[in-house]
Amino acid sequence: MSLQHWKFQRISALIMIPVVIVSILYLINITSLSYDELILDLGSTSGTIIGSLFIGFILYHSCMGLEVIIEDYVHTESVQKDLISITKLLHITSFFMTVLILASI
Amino acid sequence: MLMTKRPISPRPLSPHLQIYRPQLTSLLSISHRLTGFALSMIFVVISPVLLYFLTYSKETHSIVIAILKNGFVKMLFSLAMFALIYHFLNGIRHLAWDAGYGLDLDSSYKSGYLVLAMSLIITFVILLLLGAI
Numbered sequence: 550m551s552l553q554h555w556k557f558q559r560i561s562a563l564i565m566i567p568v569v570i571v572s573i574l575y576l577i578n579i580t581s582l583s584y585d586e587l588i589l590d591l592g593s594t595s596g597t598i599i600g601s602l603f604i605g606f607i608l609y610h611s612c613m614g615l616e617v618i619i620e621d622y623v624h625t626e627s628v629q630k631d632l633i634s635i636t637k638l639l640h641i642t643s644f645f646m647t648v649l650i651l652a653s654i
Numbered sequence: 655m656l657m658t659k660r661p662i663s664p665r666p667l668s669p670h671l672q673i674y675r676p677q678l679t680s681l682l683s684i685s686h687r688l689t690g691f692a693l694s695m696i697f698v699v700i701s702p703v704l705l706y707f708l709t710y711s712k713e714t715h716s717i718v719i720a721i722l723k724n725g726f727v728k729m730l731f732s733l734a735m736f737a738l739i740y741h742f743l744n745g746i747r748h749l750a751w752d753a754g755y756g757l758d759l760d761s762s763y764k765s766g767y768l769v770l771a772m773s774l775i776i777t778f779v780i781l782l783l784l785g786a787i
Contacts, residue, residue, distance in 0.1 A: 611694040
Protein backbone atom coordinates (compact mmCIF):
# COMPACT_ATOMS: atom_id res chain seq x y z
CA MET A 550 0.00 0.00 0.00
CA SER A 551 2.70 2.46 1.06
CA LEU A 552 5.00 1.23 -1.66
CA GLN A 553 2.22 1.69 -4.20
CA HIS A 554 1.67 5.25 -2.90
CA TRP A 555 5.40 5.96 -3.13
CA LYS A 556 5.49 4.75 -6.73
CA PHE A 557 2.45 6.74 -7.86
CA GLN A 558 3.81 9.83 -6.09
CA ARG A 559 6.99 9.57 -8.20
CA ILE A 560 5.07 8.94 -11.40
CA SER A 561 2.89 11.98 -10.70
CA ALA A 562 6.06 13.98 -9.99
CA LEU A 563 7.50 12.97 -13.36
CA ILE A 564 4.28 14.05 -15.08
CA MET A 565 4.57 17.41 -13.27
CA ILE A 566 7.79 18.22 -15.16
CA PRO A 567 6.19 18.84 -18.60
CA VAL A 568 2.94 20.08 -17.02
CA VAL A 569 4.73 22.85 -15.09
CA ILE A 570 6.90 23.87 -18.05
CA VAL A 571 3.98 24.06 -20.50
CA SER A 572 1.75 25.85 -17.93
CA ILE A 573 4.33 28.55 -17.28
CA LEU A 574 4.98 29.06 -20.99
CA TYR A 575 1.21 29.32 -21.49
CA LEU A 576 0.89 31.80 -18.63
CA ILE A 577 3.60 33.98 -20.18
CA ASN A 578 1.76 33.85 -23.52
CA ILE A 579 -1.72 34.70 -22.24
CA THR A 580 -0.69 37.87 -20.39
CA SER A 581 -0.74 39.70 -23.72
CA LEU A 582 -4.21 38.37 -24.60
CA SER A 583 -7.38 40.46 -24.36
CA TYR A 584 -10.48 39.09 -22.60
CA ASP A 585 -12.05 37.95 -25.89
CA GLU A 586 -8.88 36.20 -27.04
CA LEU A 587 -8.52 34.51 -23.64
CA ILE A 588 -12.11 33.22 -23.78
CA LEU A 589 -11.58 31.95 -27.32
CA ASP A 590 -8.40 30.13 -26.29
CA LEU A 591 -9.49 28.65 -22.94
CA GLY A 592 -13.02 28.03 -24.14
CA SER A 593 -11.96 25.96 -27.14
CA THR A 594 -12.38 22.19 -26.96
CA SER A 595 -8.63 21.65 -26.78
CA GLY A 596 -8.34 24.39 -24.14
CA THR A 597 -10.96 22.72 -21.96
CA ILE A 598 -9.50 19.22 -22.38
CA ILE A 599 -5.86 20.20 -21.83
CA GLY A 600 -6.77 22.54 -18.97
CA SER A 601 -8.80 19.81 -17.24
CA LEU A 602 -6.07 17.22 -17.72
CA PHE A 603 -3.39 19.55 -16.38
CA ILE A 604 -5.35 20.60 -13.31
CA GLY A 605 -6.25 16.93 -12.76
CA PHE A 606 -2.59 15.88 -12.74
CA ILE A 607 -1.62 18.83 -10.54
CA LEU A 608 -4.37 18.13 -7.99
CA TYR A 609 -3.55 14.40 -7.98
CA HIS A 610 0.09 15.20 -7.15
CA SER A 611 -1.02 17.78 -4.57
CA CYS A 612 -3.39 15.33 -2.87
CA MET A 613 -0.73 12.61 -2.62
CA GLY A 614 1.78 15.08 -1.20
CA LEU A 615 -0.62 16.35 1.44
CA GLU A 616 -1.47 12.76 2.35
CA VAL A 617 2.20 12.05 3.13
CA ILE A 618 2.50 15.25 5.17
CA ILE A 619 -0.62 14.38 7.18
CA GLU A 620 0.63 10.82 7.76
CA ASP A 621 3.94 12.18 9.05
CA TYR A 622 2.68 14.90 11.37
CA VAL A 623 -0.75 13.77 12.58
CA HIS A 624 -0.27 10.80 14.86
CA THR A 625 -3.80 10.18 16.12
CA GLU A 626 -5.02 7.54 13.72
CA SER A 627 -8.67 8.58 13.57
CA VAL A 628 -7.83 12.26 13.07
CA GLN A 629 -5.24 11.29 10.46
CA LYS A 630 -7.77 9.26 8.48
CA ASP A 631 -10.41 12.00 8.69
CA LEU A 632 -7.96 14.68 7.55
CA ILE A 633 -6.87 12.56 4.58
CA SER A 634 -10.52 12.00 3.61
CA ILE A 635 -11.26 15.73 3.86
CA THR A 636 -8.16 16.49 1.77
CA LYS A 637 -9.27 14.06 -0.93
CA LEU A 638 -12.78 15.47 -0.93
CA LEU A 639 -11.48 19.05 -1.25
CA HIS A 640 -9.24 18.05 -4.16
CA ILE A 641 -12.03 16.24 -5.98
CA THR A 642 -14.37 19.21 -5.42
CA SER A 643 -11.75 21.63 -6.68
CA PHE A 644 -11.13 19.47 -9.74
CA PHE A 645 -14.79 19.31 -10.74
CA MET A 646 -15.24 23.04 -10.08
CA THR A 647 -12.33 23.80 -12.41
CA VAL A 648 -13.60 21.45 -15.12
CA LEU A 649 -17.05 23.01 -14.79
CA ILE A 650 -15.61 26.53 -15.12
CA LEU A 651 -13.54 25.52 -18.17
CA ALA A 652 -16.50 23.76 -19.79
CA SER A 653 -18.80 26.73 -19.25
CA ILE A 654 -16.48 29.26 -20.92
CA MET B 655 0.78 1.01 5.83
CA LEU B 656 3.34 -1.11 7.58
CA MET B 657 2.31 -0.04 11.06
CA THR B 658 -1.35 0.55 11.60
CA LYS B 659 -0.94 1.02 15.33
CA ARG B 660 1.75 3.41 16.45
CA PRO B 661 3.38 2.61 19.79
CA ILE B 662 2.56 5.22 22.42
CA SER B 663 5.67 4.33 24.42
CA PRO B 664 7.72 7.37 25.51
CA ARG B 665 10.66 6.35 23.36
CA PRO B 666 12.71 9.25 22.01
CA LEU B 667 11.84 10.48 18.55
CA SER B 668 14.57 11.23 16.09
CA PRO B 669 15.73 13.69 14.88
CA HIS B 670 15.38 16.15 17.76
CA LEU B 671 14.62 19.21 15.68
CA GLN B 672 14.95 21.54 18.68
CA ILE B 673 18.60 20.64 19.23
CA TYR B 674 19.38 19.80 15.61
CA ARG B 675 21.67 22.35 13.97
CA PRO B 676 19.95 23.71 10.87
CA GLN B 677 21.86 22.70 7.77
CA LEU B 678 21.29 23.49 4.12
CA THR B 679 20.15 19.93 3.43
CA SER B 680 17.60 19.82 6.26
CA LEU B 681 16.34 23.34 5.50
CA LEU B 682 15.84 22.46 1.83
CA SER B 683 14.03 19.29 2.84
CA ILE B 684 11.49 21.06 5.05
CA SER B 685 11.18 23.85 2.47
CA HIS B 686 10.11 21.26 -0.09
CA ARG B 687 7.19 20.33 2.15
CA LEU B 688 6.34 23.93 3.04
CA THR B 689 6.31 25.04 -0.60
CA GLY B 690 4.39 21.91 -1.55
CA PHE B 691 1.77 22.68 1.10
CA ALA B 692 1.48 26.31 -0.03
CA LEU B 693 1.19 25.25 -3.68
CA SER B 694 -1.57 22.81 -2.73
CA MET B 695 -3.56 25.63 -1.15
CA ILE B 696 -2.99 27.77 -4.26
CA PHE B 697 -4.13 25.09 -6.71
CA VAL B 698 -7.06 23.85 -4.63
CA VAL B 699 -8.49 27.22 -3.63
CA ILE B 700 -6.98 30.26 -5.36
CA SER B 701 -6.55 29.04 -8.95
CA PRO B 702 -10.21 27.97 -9.49
CA VAL B 703 -11.40 31.30 -8.05
CA LEU B 704 -9.00 33.23 -10.29
CA LEU B 705 -10.02 31.19 -13.33
CA TYR B 706 -13.68 31.76 -12.56
CA PHE B 707 -13.44 35.54 -12.32
CA LEU B 708 -10.95 35.84 -15.18
CA THR B 709 -13.42 34.15 -17.53
CA TYR B 710 -16.83 35.07 -16.09
CA SER B 711 -17.26 38.44 -17.82
CA LYS B 712 -15.30 41.36 -19.22
CA GLU B 713 -15.93 43.29 -16.00
CA THR B 714 -14.71 40.59 -13.60
CA HIS B 715 -11.74 39.99 -15.93
CA SER B 716 -10.64 43.62 -15.71
CA ILE B 717 -11.11 43.61 -11.92
CA VAL B 718 -8.81 40.56 -11.58
CA ILE B 719 -6.23 42.18 -13.86
CA ALA B 720 -6.36 45.36 -11.75
CA ILE B 721 -5.90 43.34 -8.55
CA LEU B 722 -2.94 41.51 -10.08
CA LYS B 723 -1.30 44.87 -10.80
CA ASN B 724 -1.39 45.83 -7.11
CA GLY B 725 2.11 45.98 -5.60
CA PHE B 726 1.36 43.76 -2.61
CA VAL B 727 -0.40 41.17 -4.79
CA LYS B 728 2.57 41.23 -7.16
CA MET B 729 4.82 40.43 -4.21
CA LEU B 730 2.59 37.51 -3.16
CA PHE B 731 2.51 36.29 -6.76
CA SER B 732 6.31 36.49 -6.96
CA LEU B 733 6.64 34.45 -3.77
CA ALA B 734 4.20 31.86 -5.13
CA MET B 735 6.17 31.67 -8.38
CA PHE B 736 9.39 31.18 -6.42
CA ALA B 737 7.70 28.43 -4.39
CA LEU B 738 6.62 26.72 -7.62
CA ILE B 739 10.04 26.91 -9.28
CA TYR B 740 11.84 25.87 -6.12
CA HIS B 741 9.50 22.90 -5.56
CA PHE B 742 9.87 21.99 -9.24
CA LEU B 743 13.69 22.02 -9.23
CA ASN B 744 14.06 20.45 -5.79
CA GLY B 745 11.51 17.84 -6.88
CA ILE B 746 13.81 16.90 -9.76
CA ARG B 747 16.63 16.66 -7.20
CA HIS B 748 14.47 14.27 -5.17
CA LEU B 749 13.66 12.20 -8.25
CA ALA B 750 17.37 11.94 -9.01
CA TRP B 751 17.97 10.69 -5.46
CA ASP B 752 15.17 8.15 -5.84
CA ALA B 753 16.87 6.90 -8.99
CA GLY B 754 20.08 6.56 -6.99
CA TYR B 755 22.00 9.59 -8.25
CA GLY B 756 23.79 12.23 -6.20
CA LEU B 757 23.15 10.70 -2.79
CA ASP B 758 26.55 11.40 -1.25
CA LEU B 759 27.00 14.38 1.07
CA ASP B 760 29.12 16.42 -1.32
CA SER B 761 26.66 16.02 -4.23
CA SER B 762 23.70 16.77 -1.94
CA TYR B 763 25.21 20.10 -0.97
CA LYS B 764 26.21 20.96 -4.53
CA SER B 765 22.77 20.13 -5.94
CA GLY B 766 21.18 22.00 -3.02
CA TYR B 767 23.06 25.21 -3.82
CA LEU B 768 22.39 24.69 -7.53
CA VAL B 769 18.63 24.34 -6.90
CA LEU B 770 18.58 27.51 -4.79
CA ALA B 771 20.55 29.57 -7.31
CA MET B 772 18.59 28.30 -10.31
CA SER B 773 15.27 28.89 -8.52
CA LEU B 774 16.15 32.53 -7.96
CA ILE B 775 17.36 33.04 -11.54
CA ILE B 776 14.47 31.24 -13.25
CA THR B 777 11.85 32.93 -11.03
CA PHE B 778 13.39 36.30 -11.86
CA VAL B 779 13.30 35.61 -15.61
CA ILE B 780 9.68 34.38 -15.49
CA LEU B 781 8.57 37.42 -13.47
CA LEU B 782 10.30 39.66 -16.03
CA LEU B 783 8.56 37.87 -18.91
CA LEU B 784 5.21 38.15 -17.10
CA GLY B 785 5.77 41.86 -16.56
CA ALA B 786 5.42 41.36 -12.80
CA ILE B 787 8.67 43.23 -12.12
